[in-house]
Amino acid sequence: MSSRFNAPGTRRIVVRGFNAANTEVGHTEIQIVVTVPDLGALVPIPSGINKGVSKALHSTMVSVLGKPGALTADCSAVTDAKIKKLLVTRSVGPFTVQGIKPAVDAVERALARAKQEQPEVVKVLGTAGMLCCRRVRRAPGQPPSPNFSNHSWGTAIDLKIKGALDPRGDGMTQLGILMISPFFNEERFFWGAGFKGSSEDAMHFEASNELVLEWKQKVLLG
Amino acid sequence: MPLTITAPAANKKVLLGQTVDFVGAADGGIQRVELTAQDGSIVLPRPRSRMGSGV
Numbered sequence: 001m002s003s004r005f006n007a008p009g010t011r012r013i014v015v016r017g018f019n020a021a022n023t024e025v026g027h028t029e030i031q032i033v034v035t036v037p038d039l040g041a042l043v044p045i046p047s048g049i050n051k052g053v054s055k056a057l058h059s060t061m062v063s064v065l066g067k068p069g070a071l072t073a074d075c076s077a078v079t080d081a082k083i084k085k086l087l088v089t090r091s092v093g094p095f096t097v098q099g100i101k102p103a104v105d106a107v108e109r110a111l112a113r114a115k116q117e118q119p120e121v122v123k124v125l126g127t128a129g130m131l132c133c134r135r136v137r138r139a140p141g142q143p144p145s146p147n148f149s150n151h152s153w154g155t156a157i158d159l160k161i162k163g164a165l166d167p168r169g170d171g172m173t174q175l176g177i178l179m180i181s182p183f184f185n186e187e188r189f190f191w192g193a194g195f196k197g198s199s200e201d202a203m204h205f206e207a208s209n210e211l212v213l214e215w216k217q218k219v220l221l222g
Numbered sequence: 223m224p225l226t227i228t229a230p231a232a233n234k235k236v237l238l239g240q241t242v243d244f245v246g247a248a249d250g251g252i253q254r255v256e257l258t259a260q261d262g263s264i265v266l267p268r269p270r271s272r273m274g275s276g277v
Binding site for chain 2: 005011019022027118
């Protein structure tokens, strides 16, 4: 059988064998030592991520939520009244974020699961922010994007491990981010590690296209 | 010895989050095996195929 251990230290495993009458007839023990790896180490992005979710399309975001503000290069104020009404600022466990309420709720649940299953990762987890109304950033030399970043609506979050951001476009991810990525998938967030080529962005998680449409259907967006 | 663990080796170092495969053997009288971590940090599910009678 296989198992994973979610806390460091020495583990004494007791093995008991039972006969057909459910009486214990065998007993042995084994000790293993669980150590914490470098959670900031870069590891290859595995295949099979983002099961059941796709990136939130710009057309979906604009049609469902509207334009949040000015299409600026850097963070600017959200001016759309509908989106402003949906914004909340609160702690999600290891840090405080600002975003629209259903997104912040989902991030809070994902991080609660992460704290339960991978507490060592949450201890070194930080954020580079959630809400930031601006255009999509492109590589130097490329024309400015005509599209809003999904941070503009406060539906995306960038994560850090031990204060460091994951380098973009290298096909790698920080190990700690990889270890907690399943909890965002459970909340139907799309992981930016799935963006193609130089757009790969493993620090980034965003409400998926499917999730945003579901929020609209459930009338969670006002 | 009706019950033995053959892997992992005693005091083997494993990384947090890494999958650990427990493999062993049991004599014919043993129909069911339970593994439990004694510090309460984790309780392992009951094994099915890789340990058991004659395996």
